[in-house]
Amino acid sequence: MAERETRGEDALIQATFAPLASGFPGAFGLKDDCALLTPPAGMDLVLTTDAVAEGVHFFADDAAHDIAWKALAVNVSDLVAKGARPLAYLLALSFPDRPDDAWLAGFQAGLADAQAAFGLSLAGGDTDRRPGPLSIGVTAVGAVPHGRFVQRGTAQPGDLLFLSGTLGDAALGLLLRQDRARAAQMGLDDVSARALVGRYLRPQPKLSLAPAILEFASAAMDVSDGLVKDCGRLARASGVSARIEGVRVPLSEPARTAVEHSPDLFQVVLSGGDDYEVLAAVPPDRADAFRDAAAKSGVAVAEVGQCGDGQDVTVAGRDGRALDVAGGGWDHFPS
Amino acid sequence: MAERETRGEDALIQATFAPLASGFPGAFGLKDDCALLTPPAGMDLVLTTDAVAEGVHFFADDAAHDIAWKALAVNVSDLVAKGARPLAYLLALSFPDRPDDAWLAGFQAGLADAQAAFGLSLAGGDTDRRPGPLSIGVTAVGAVPHGRFVQRGTAQPGDLLFLSGTLGDAALGLLLRQDRARAAQMGLDDVSARALVGRYLRPQPKLSLAPAILEFASAAMDVSDGLVKDCGRLARASGVSARIEGVRVPLSEPARTAVEHSPDLFQVVLSGGDDYEVLAAVPPDRADAFRDAAAKSGVAVAEVGQCGDGQDVTVAGRDGRALDVAGGGWDHFPS
Numbered sequence: 001m002a003e004r005e006t007r008g009e010d011a012l013i014q015a016t017f018a019p020l021a022s023g024f025p026g027a028f029g030l031k032d033d034c035a036l037l038t039p040p041a042g043m044d045l046v047l048t049t050d051a052v053a054e055g056v057h058f059f060a061d062d063a064a065h066d067i068a069w070k071a072l073a074v075n076v077s078d079l080v081a082k083g084a085r086p087l088a089y090l091l092a093l094s095f096p097d098r099p100d101d102a103w104l105a106g107f108q109a110g111l112a113d114a115q116a117a118f119g120l121s122l123a124g125g126d127t128d129r130r131p132g133p134l135s136i137g138v139t140a141v142g143a144v145p146h147g148r149f150v151q152r153g154t155a156q157p158g159d160l161l162f163l164s165g166t167l168g169d170a171a172l173g174l175l176l177r178q179d180r181a182r183a184a185q186m187g188l189d190d191v192s193a194r195a196l197v198g199r200y201l202r203p204q205p206k207l208s209l210a211p212a213i214l215e216f217a218s219a220a221m222d223v224s225d226g227l228v229k230d231c232g233r234l235a236r237a238s239g240v241s242a243r244i245e246g247v248r249v250p251l252s253e254p255a256r257t258a259v260e261h262s263p264d265l266f267q268v269v270l271s272g273g274d275d276y277e278v279l280a281a282v283p284p285d286r287a288d289a290f291r292d293a294a295a296k297s298g299v300a301v302a303e304v305g306q307c308g309d310g311q312d313v314t315v316a317g318r319d320g321r322a323l324d325v326a327g328g329g330w331d332h333f334p335s
Numbered sequence: 336m337a338e339r340e341t342r343g344e345d346a347l348i349q350a351t352f353a354p355l356a357s358g359f360p361g362a363f364g365l366k367d368d369c370a371l372l373t374p375p376a377g378m379d380l381v382l383t384t385d386a387v388a389e390g391v392h393f394f395a396d397d398a399a400h401d402i403a404w405k406a407l408a409v410n411v412s413d414l415v416a417k418g419a420r421p422l423a424y425l426l427a428l429s430f431p432d433r434p435d436d437a438w439l440a441g442f443q444a445g446l447a448d449a450q451a452a453f454g455l456s457l458a459g460g461d462t463d464r465r466p467g468p469l470s471i472g473v474t475a476v477g478a479v480p481h482g483r484f485v486q487r488g489t490a491q492p493g494d495l496l497f498l499s500g501t502l503g504d505a506a507l508g509l510l511l512r513q514d515r516a517r518a519a520q521m522g523l524d525d526v527s528a529r530a531l532v533g534r535y536l537r538p539q540p541k542l543s544l545a546p547a548i549l550e551f552a553s554a555a556m557d558v559s560d561g562l563v564k565d566c567g568r569l570a571r572a573s574g575v576s577a578r579i580e581g582v583r584v585p586l587s588e589p590a591r592t593a594v595e596h597s598p599d600l601f602q603v604v605l606s607g608g609d610d611y612e613v614l615a616a617v618p619p620d621r622a623d624a625f626r627d628a629a630a631k632s633g634v635a636v637a638e639v640g641q642c643g644d645g646q647d648v649t650v651a652g653r654d655g656r657a658l659d660v661a662g663g664g665w666d667h668f669p670s
Contacts, residue, residue, distance in 0.1 A: 010568070028486060028487070028488065031487060031488055031568070031572040032417075032486055032487045032488070032556070032572070033383055033413040033416065033417075033487070033556055033557065034381045034382060034383040034413050034414065034417050034419070034477075034484075035381070035382045035383070036379055036380075036381060036382075036479075036484045037379065037380045037381075037382060038379045038380075038481065039374035039379075039380060044371055044372065044373045044374075045371075045372045045373075045374060045380065046369045046370070046371060046372075047369060047370045047371075047372060047425060047458065047459060047474070047476070048368055048369040048370070048425075048459065049425040049426075049427050049459065049460060049461050049472070049474055050427075050461050051427050051429065051461060051463065051472070053429065053463070053465045053467075055465065055466065056463065056464075056465045078368040078369050079369065081368065081369075082367075082368075082369050084369070090382060090383075090384040090474060091384075092384050092385075092386050092427070092472050092474075094386065094388065094470065123382065124382060124383065124384065125384060126384050126385050126386060128386065128388070128391065129391075130388045130390065130391045130467070130468055130470070131390065131467060131468060132388075132465070132466060132467015132468050132470075133465055133466060133467050135429065135465070135467075135470070137384070137386070137427050137472050139382070139384055139425055139427075139474040141382070142369075144371075146373065149369075149371045151363060151367055152363070152366060152367045152368070153363065153366055153367070221367070221368055222368065233345070233366070237366040237367070
């Protein structure tokens with residue numbers, strides 16, 4: 001049995017994944033079924049789970065390194081928006097067949113890079129084989145000071161809406177990933193096109209912004225299914241209306257070029273997914289302090305709108321006229 | 336957008352899953368991306384993740400109620416074996432298509448029943464649509480007194496090996512689920528065959544045994560991939576040898592009938608999976624106290640073997656002769 005074990009499921013776990021858990025004592029070298037987490041004193045724990053699957057969230061021929069990064073990044077993004085500090089994660093892998101060693105090495109390296117960038121460790125997981133797309137499920141655990149979790153549903157009328165980073169790069173990057181020839185239609189050179197594709201492949205959750213969110217935001221969430229849809233969720237959960245000013249939506253240079261070349265792409269910017277930026281509602285009297293804290297953290301934030309009474313979500317285009325956003329955002333179960 | 340939301344992904348979550356989270360304040364009605372968990376004072380948290388997928392862990396035509404139960408039970412089983420009390424879980428669902436309302440109602444009812452039986456609540460999750468088999472991933476969180484987590488790798492030479500419940504029912508039940516005509520070959524009437532299939536469909540983790548494991552076991556794990564394989568894992572992780580006496584392995588009446596009718600089925604009993612019983616290593620001087628505590632908890636435990644020096648795992652058959660167990664147990668990536 002021992003020899004068999006050196007080549008089977010347990011061996012795969014020990015060779016590829018146990019090294020990623022070596023910094024976390026409660027992982028027991030991935031030789032136990034469970035992970036042990038001693039909660040940091042005075043902290044609440046924040047848990048989130050998101051899976052990425054081949055053909056849905058990534059392409060079969062994406063680099064294993066990028067796939068691994070993305071699987072962790074999309075979960076860390078959720079934690080950051082709650083003001084939480086990442087601690088650990090569990091990994092649930094489903095392979096249709098055992099991946100080859102080169103793929104596993106790239107996947108391991110991608111996880112290692114993401115762990116280092118985001119400050120968390122592998123604590124446990126589950127590996128199985130089944131038909132269907134390769135799927136990587138992550139459950140991430142973070143810590144937030146007791147009683148300070150930043151909810152989605154606690155925005156107030158009058159709160160200003162801030163967005164971190166730039167919007168729409170990943171959605172435009174996805175279009176380019178699907179058809180590189182679109183770069184010319186978007187007026188983009190190769191460097192710019194590559195930058196947008198990179199934003200799709202490797203989301204960059206804004207970890208350093210978490211303390212500012214914790215201190216100044218009345219509500220926050222990450223933008224993963226498109227600003228229009230996610231802002232609607234924040235407004236609905238909070239019982240407020242929201243208005244987004246398109247002209248204030250921050251665009252990267254490549255995205256600005258693309259939108260100026262093809263104005264219809266602004267709808268993609270507003271409604272496409274995979275941004276993994278933070279949308280935060282901040283009371284007006286704390287807005288300057290939030291801006292200052294964000295600047296000190298090295299993360300750009302832009303005021304993109306405001307909450308109000310009522311329940312409508314309206315979006316003004318770059319020309320100031322209301323946009324039709326009825327279909328906005330990604331939905332796994334569209335009606 | 337509001338109307339769209341009443342029929343899409345968010346509506347599915349609100350209609351089917353939010354009621355399961357109503358008892359857990361940190362779930363925020365499933366309107367947030369993250370769940371909030373305030374750790375009980377003086378307790379460590381125990382985390383585990385296991386997925387069940389159609390065609391691998393259940394059949395497409397299994398009742399939705401049973402599928403839901405199994406998805407939770409296999410995770411709770413991991414917690415119980417560590418001496419932990421279940422607190423909450425996250426649910427990661429992947430559907431190839433939106434299931435119909437009757438299926439969702441059965442699935443919801445199965446989760447509700449399992450939550451009540453196991454004493455935990457839905458805290459959060461993730462739902463997406465993708466090709467491939469229906470998959471239900473669960474991450475369960477439990478609590479154990481600080482510093483008391485029962486590891487897999489801490490058995491000592493001389494420890495007695497105890498098994499809860501009876502072994503092999505689920506593996507025999509799976510054979511019957513695949514081909515009901517086997518009942519006659521096993522010498523089983525319809526009631527007995529149904530009982531074994533029920534053990535496959537609805538695992539019963541031994542929650543009430545957790546305090547006895549916590550107090551008396553030097554090491555423990557749940558048996559999910561077959562006793563032979565899982566005992567090997569415990570022995571290897573602990574650096575001990577283990578010997579299992581087949582004649583002591585506890586069998587249910589239907590399983591005993593089947594094995595007496597077809598002695599080869601004893602290999603299935605030893606190496607089949609899906610038992611979700613507890614394998615515990617207990618020092619000899621604590622064995623009586625463990626037996627007493629187990630009896631008071633209402634869970635039968637049987638002494639099935641012993642740990643020793645060295646590293647071999649040997650299994651004596653019901654006739655006392657050594658069995659060849661080189662291929663034993665379920666492996667998702669067999670070599």
